[in-house]
Every structure is written in structure tokens, then in C-alpha cells.
Amino acid sequence: MGSKFFDQQQKLTIVEKAQEIGFKEAADIAGVHYTTVYDWKNKLETMVREAFLEHQPNRPGRGVKKITPDQEEAILNTWQTNPGFGPGQVRSHLRRQGKTISIRSIRKVMLANGYEPRQTKKEHTEPQRFEAGRPLELAQMDILELHINKARVYLILLIDDYSRFILGYRLVEHTSADEVTILVQDAITRYGKIEELLTDRGFVFYSWRGINRFEKYLEHEGIDHTHARAHHPQTLGKVEALNKRIKNELFRQKHFSTLEQASCALAQWVDHYNSKRPHQGIGGFLVPAERFHGQADKALDEIAKNCDVTSQEHDVERSIANLVLSPDGTITLYILGQPVMVKGGLYG
Template sequence: MGNKQFSQAQKLTILKHAKQIGPKEAAKVAGVHYTTVYEWKRQLKELGEEAFLEHQPRRSGRGEKEITPEQESAILQVWNDNPAFGPGQVRSQLRRQGTTISIRTIRKVMEANGYTAKQKQNQVSAPERFEASRPLELAQMDILEVTINKVRVYLILLIDDFSRFILGFRLLEQTSVDEVIQLVRRAVDQYGKMEELLTDRGFVFYSWRGINRFEKYLENQGIDHTHARPHHPQTLGKVEALNKRIKNELFGQEHFSTLEQAFSALTKWVEHYNHKRPHQGLGGFLVPAERFHGQEQKALDDIANSRDVTAQIQDIERSIVNLVLAPDGSVTLYLLGQPVVIKGGSHV
């Protein structure tokens, strides 16, 4: 199936046949890929018949570029494995597998197979963005309310600000200070201690009368506790975005009869998010685990050299030691995210 050129009148004739025999069958008769017919169909709907016939396509001498069966199969496989992905995320995942396909080709294949782009909401003034400079410098925690089989439950998420890596989660019928403390304690035991924790002023995180047990725990651990400004959820933007994603992709798509079923599905979702899903906030090619575990540059080098990095990610080990150069020229040694102190109280 080589590159072909058609006049607008010929395209319209093919589209009229497609109404009778179907777009894919009409594409076979015309000798083009079925995505091309779907693209013409979209243009006809947008322009109307008269404007469609008068339309002069850009780069008319190039013809219709062929989409190979291998490309189509690769695109649909990634999309099938990750149904919440858009064309950009599919492209990133393919790049991680060592395959480069243009986003235009990916979008054409996806749209011809039922993909519909989400409508963008009207943008309000963007909040000021901030980001930690290394793993465990700052963590964010929030509580999301969801419904399972008509029962209200609560999802507590703890994420690393720098990498968006999910450090831990809880799915509970009731929130409590004890559960929040246990979540942080387990994350510290598994990954190391965060320097600062950002939360809202919910009752498990904050007391308007003195200091509650969670705040006391953080104080004893030497973890700075910062609160988002009241009625200003953008401060917790990263974890809020994660809340929305989980709600839309998991709890909004699947029905769970029990808390145990939901927890099992959530565990798989988090594993996929941390280790397999390229994150747009990390440049579109990295997964959170690569950035959190100090494998960012290696992964980017492998992707640039068309190596498949998707099979390596499960074997990532935590980068125990990091050297950080500050703007003032000083160098600090971090062990599991914590600055190493030598005699005299100064950092290495």
C-alpha cells in the first residue's frame, strides 16, 4: 500500500461509498489505510461538503503516508494496556520501548479506533508552580473521598514531590490520626525520611487548638510540617492531580463490591503508576520510580539510544547516596535522602 494522492472530489466519492460498505472496507477498495478515510470523514464533518471540496491540503505533493501493520499493532497494544492514555502518552511509552512513531500517526490510529480527545476546560490563571530539588526533600499528603458499593471510604495518598512517586497509601472506612502516622512511618522505614511534609488543614493533619498527635509525631521525627493555605488546593497540586486521576481511571471506571477488591485493584494501579506509566510532569518519558531512585539520566540515555527500558524498571534499586550541589557552590551528601552531618554540626 504505497503513498497515494486523491483530489477532494475523489475523497468525497470514497466517503460516500464508506457510508454504504463501511470505512475500513472503503479504504481497502481505495488502497489506503483505514485511518486515512477516518481523517477525511472528520474533515468533511468539520468543513461541510462545499468547503471540503474547495479545501487545499497542505503538502499536497506528499500524498497519504503509509501506516505499517507493525506501527498500528504497537500503537493499539500500548493503548489496550493503558486505556487511559492519550496520544502523547502512547508515544512516550513507545519511545520507552525503543520505537519511534509520530504523534500524528498515533492520533490517527487511535481516533479511527474510537479515541475521543477530552475537551479542555477554560483555563484560569495558573498557580505558581514549585518543585523539590531531590527525592524526599518534600512530600505531599491528602485524603480523597470515594464511594465503594454505596459506602463512603477514604483514600490517603503520600507522594514524593520531586518524582511524583507514591510513597504509600491507605484505603479506609474511617480516617484517624493513627492511620496517618502509620502511613508516614511505613514510608520512612521503606524509603527514608522526608525533610518536609505538606498537607491541608484537615482534622487528622492539624489541630486548631494546640498540636495533635500527628503533628507531635512529625516534630519528634524532625520532619517539618507545612500547611496549604485555606481554600487554596493548588498548593497541593501534585497530589490533587493524582487524586483526580485515580478517581477518574479507577473508581470511576470499575465497580467494587468490597473494600478488599478495591484495595487489590488500587495496589495494581499504584504499581503501574510508579513503575510503568510515563509521567507528563517528568518530561513525558520518565516514570516516577526512575526519578525517585536516581535512574533518570540512565533511562533518558537508553531512550535516546532506542533501547527498551520497560523491562528494566522493576529491577530498580534505591539510590542510597546522592551528592547535591547548591546554588551557593556548597556540596551536601545525602544518605537515603537525609543530609549526613559530621562533627561540628556542618554538612559534608
């Protein structure tokens, strides 16, 4: 069936009828998808009636593009499974399944089913964007304060700057230099040596008098410690954005009675974020695990061939060995995060 064409008076008549009998019913009678009628209704609400009738579409020759039932089902299933997704992320997720649907069609379906776009604030100045050049070159760390049954708890997050992969997290009742040290050490043992760590100047990360235990640990491990500029949250923008996402999508959506309950739900959220959720900050089609584990090119090639990459597992650990080049030219070999050779001579 070809595209359908309606003048503004016909659109108005269909919208008015939809408000009486329902959008899906009116759309069926008109022979269009209900999202199209919903779109006309929105335009009518933003204009006075006379302006709507006089409005001339920019491209009147295109007609109404039909959204198939399979496309609608795929859009709604993806969105219901991933309620935090916006239209762009739904499009990317479907593209990873080998399904190509325009973002305009996806947005129409979501808006007609209750999606409320986030209000974006206009930036007065464009912040300078920085990204590490490889996994583990730079990590970001931050602490988010939360409440479980009115009790205050803290989420410590450690992410890889290059891939946005969550290297580790701890949900604790009290913060300390020991807690953040354990988190960093666990990440190094599991994934390899971190070359540089970016944090704010919170008391667990930084001491205004001398040097605290965490700073001593980083110095001993040969990890450069960089501090975000005061009153400049953009420096830690990647981990700050992750904080906000976890808070909005998990802790504001579900009630937890205990720390253990929250930790279990958090583990599932982190696994989904790392391995199943396309990330807009790394191109929109890749998940953090693919970029972190060096699978980006392979995944993009398969996506380009319309292959379904969503069923693949990304539980591959990083190599047990990695080389780190220090600013002074020293090359150190690390095995499971522990230095074993420096400049060709045995370490220690």
C-alpha cells in the same frame, strides 16, 4: 509504494463510499489506511459540503503518510493495555520500547478506534509551577473520599513531589491522625527521611486549636509541615491530579465488593503507575520510579539508543542512608529513616 494524493472531490467520494461499505473496506479499495478516511470524515463533519470541497490542505505536497500494520498493532496493544493513556503517553511508552511513531499517527489510530479526547478547561491565569529539586525534599499528601458498595472509604496518598513517585497509600474506612502518621512512618522506613510535607488544612493534618497528634509526630521527626493556601487547589496540584486519575481509571471503571478487593486492585494500579507508566509531568519518557531511584539519565540514554527499557524492573529500594541539611545548617545522617548522627556527634 509512494505517497498517495487525492483531491477534495476524491476524498469526499471515498468517505461517502466508506459510510456505505465500512471504513476499512473503502480504505483498502483506495489504497490508504482506514484512519486517513476516518480523518477525512471528521473534517467533512466540521465543514459544510461546499467548504470541504473548496478546502486546500496546508501542505498538499506531503501526500498521505502510510501507517504500517506493525505500527497500528503496537499502538492498539499499548492503548488496550493502558486504557488511561492519551496519544502522548502511548507515544512515550512506545518510545521506551525503541519504537518511534509520530503522535499524529497515534492520535489518528486511537480516534478511529473510539478514543475520546478529554475536554480541557482554559485557564484564565497561568499557575506558577513548582517542583522540588531532589527526591524526598518535599512530599505531598491528600485524602480522597470514595465509595465501595455504597460504603464510604478513604484513600490516603503520599507522593514524592520531585519524581511523582507514590511513596505510600492506605485505603481505610475511617481517617485519623494515627492513620496518616502510620503512612508517613512506613514511607520513611522504606525510602528514607522526608524533609518537608505539604498538606491541606483537613482535620487529620491540622488543628485550629493547638497542635494535633500528627503535627506533634512531624515535629518530633524534624519534618517541616507546610499547608496549602485555602481555596487554592493548585498548591497540591500533583497529588490532586493523581487523585483524579485513580478515581477515573480504577474506581469508576471497576466494581469492588469489599475493601480487600479494592486494595488488591489499587496495589496493582500503583505498581503500574510507579514502574511502567511514562509521566508527562517529568518529561514524558520517564516513569516515576526511574526519577525517584536516580535512574533517569541511564533510562534516557537507553531510550535515545532505541533500546527497550520497559522490561527492566524498578523495585530497587532507596539507599538505607541519607543526609538531610536543615535550614539552621545542621546536617543529620539518617539510617532507615532514623537519625543517628547530628553535626558529627552521636544522636541521643
